[in-house]
Amino acid sequence: MLKVIAEDFIKPEHIETVLPLYRELVAATKQEPLCIAYDLFIDEKDPGHFIFIEEWPDRAALDVHCATEHFQRLVPAINQYQRQDGRIVLMDTVVSPATN
Amino acid sequence: MLKVIAEDFIKPEHIETVLPLYRELVAATKQEPLCIAYDLFIDEKDPGHFIFIEEWPDRAALDVHCATEHFQRLVPAINQYQRQDGRIVLMDTVVSPATN
Incomplete structure (x- = not known):
């Protein structure tokens, strides 16, 4: 079992911009067959300051998640509004x- | 619902010292009637680097937890081995x- 905490720091003026992107990411990820919690x-x-708390069966499942179309499309779209790494x-x- | 992430950073030479203290803290906290997850x-x-992921019904329940005998006794006992806040x-x- 792999537990993950992933934190993003978004510029205040772009919080409303990223919320629908996050919602789409959460909805799509929860449909991944290997996702235990997201x-x-x-x-x-x-x-x-957005915080994901995730659970995956193992590292390979997390790697599959990171290679999905929704992750590859939505995470860079969100990250352009980061105020820090x-x-x-x-x-x-x-x-x-x-x-x- | 209140979700909490609490992180401790323990000196490498004291990890074995704190593990039984953490185990006692987790066991006692899980028996608190207001504890949803700990x-x-x-x-x-x-x-x-130890990370608690907690869930409480509200802030008042977290305050009750922080006032318990086991918290008041074990958290300072653990914290004396911290390498940073x-x-x-x-x-x-x-x-x-x-x-x-």
Whole structure:
């Protein structure tokens, strides 16, 4: 299991521009057969800070996602409105709770 | 609904020290009646970078969590091994997928 956090930082004047692009990206990605979870949140202190929380079975599934038509078309369309580089963290280990 | 990402950065020589503290914190928090989700992951590129992905009904529930005995005891015990300040992002807006 691969958990992913991907963060984008969008210029304030372009938030309304990117919202429909994000909505299309989320809708299309959720239809990918290998997608376990793909949800997009907004920082309550910064409306241009968008955060994806994703779950994929493995790295190969994430690579398939990144090669899809919708990803290849929509991500560059969104990124032209970035105010700074995005940030991505891949996490494949969960710390299980204590069993006692 | 309140989604939270909380990140800690632990000194490499103290990772083994904090793991049982994290396990106890996750186990105790999952038993809180208001906790919807509280999972801890590790950055696959940085074993000292711990990431909580949390879900609470609202800010008041998060405040209750931060006031619990286990939080008040375990978080300072973990934080003494930090190599840099942690980072927390509160997110209360989800971008719903396009409906068409």
